[in-house]
């Protein structure tokens with residue numbers, strides 16, 4: 381059972397110097413570090429249980445299958461899905477959104493239909509819908525963002541959420557603004573006009589308690605590497621009745637009941653959507669990441685990350701000429717800021733000299749950046765192992781940069 385008092389010791393990669401400075405890792409929105417338990421899970425699988433799943437009747441294959449399907453059950457519990465069959469393993473959020481866009485959207489959308497998004501979507505929850513719109517003749521519509529405070533303009537919702545809207549896809553937490561969106565409310569409003577909802581959970585899965593049934597969403601996409609799990613694994617939660625009615629999006633082994641030369645019949649979900657040998661070891665290690673986060677307590681993780689983000693927001697706001705994006709309070713686990721006279725890439729390069737790992741750029745939010753009149757921002761993002769001393773290191777580094785440039 382992990383404990384908050386020595387959480388940093390669970391993450392081997394944190395304990396290193398960058399140059400001659402101790403690493404201060406504040407790039408968690410891009411990817412988190414992995415706890416020892418996840419690394420050991422990978423090591424154990426490859427050393428002891430490595431075999432392909434589902435098609436084997438020998439001992440290792442049965443162990444691998446049990447562990448892989450056990451991970452699915454574990455992830456279903458992590459999201460409070462009604463059944464493991466509602467969890468499809470994918471490479472991550474991007475692939476999960478593409479799955480819904482390729483399968484559900486292609487089968488269900490036609491000219492005259494509207495796909496509604498918001499102005500704060502990551503490219504992963506925008507470009508797949510552009511492609512789906514091109515394929516189906518549907519059009520895109522956007523719920524606006526209010527400006528630097530980074531809220532969705534909910535006053536526009538009734539006007540925009542017309543019966544032509546068949547699908548509403550939006551992010552739970554903005555990776556650039558730190559805004560936490562009112563997912564349950566948005567899903568309920570979409571349901572009233574008969575639209576299905578796709579929630580991009582990339583930035584919430586590791587930071588907030590997620591209960592897909594309480595949120596009332598139809599689909600929820602997420603990435604393992606943003607919650608202490610491996611890269612290359614993530615998932616899509618989908619409501620059973622929707623998944624059962626959806627066509628496959630990729631064909632191959634493992635997803636069929638019967639194959640003939642000209643035609644085939646599909647297995648139900650989740651196999652229908654997992655053609656080919658899945659990412660077995662990483663799925664099992666994702667289960668270990670779920671155990672780790674639940675061991676720390678997800679309410680406590682949410683409170684910890686919010687406190688750090690609010691403290692960083694308050695401390696940075698004292699810097700001359702800083703433009704802070706997103707809400708001052710009630711934000712998720714990151715801060716995003718810009719100086720009119722210093723490029724974000726210069727800030728990140730300078731901070732790296734101080735051992736502080738930040739991210740600068742458009743954060744795959746180009747349209748939002750354009751709307752806000754920015755080419756990019758600098759972003760500091762926090763996780764369970766960050767401490768107030770990391771924020772002091774961030775602020776000290778920013779003060780050094782300002783002295784250099786001004």
Ligand code: 7TS
Pocket residue numbers: 409410411471472473474475502504505551553554555580582583603739743744
């Ligand atoms: N959606 C959001 C809100 C994200 O922040 C990201 C990744 C994705 C989708 C895509 O996730 P993936 O795991 O499929 O790549 N965001 C970031 C980021 O902010 N910096 O690097 C990756």
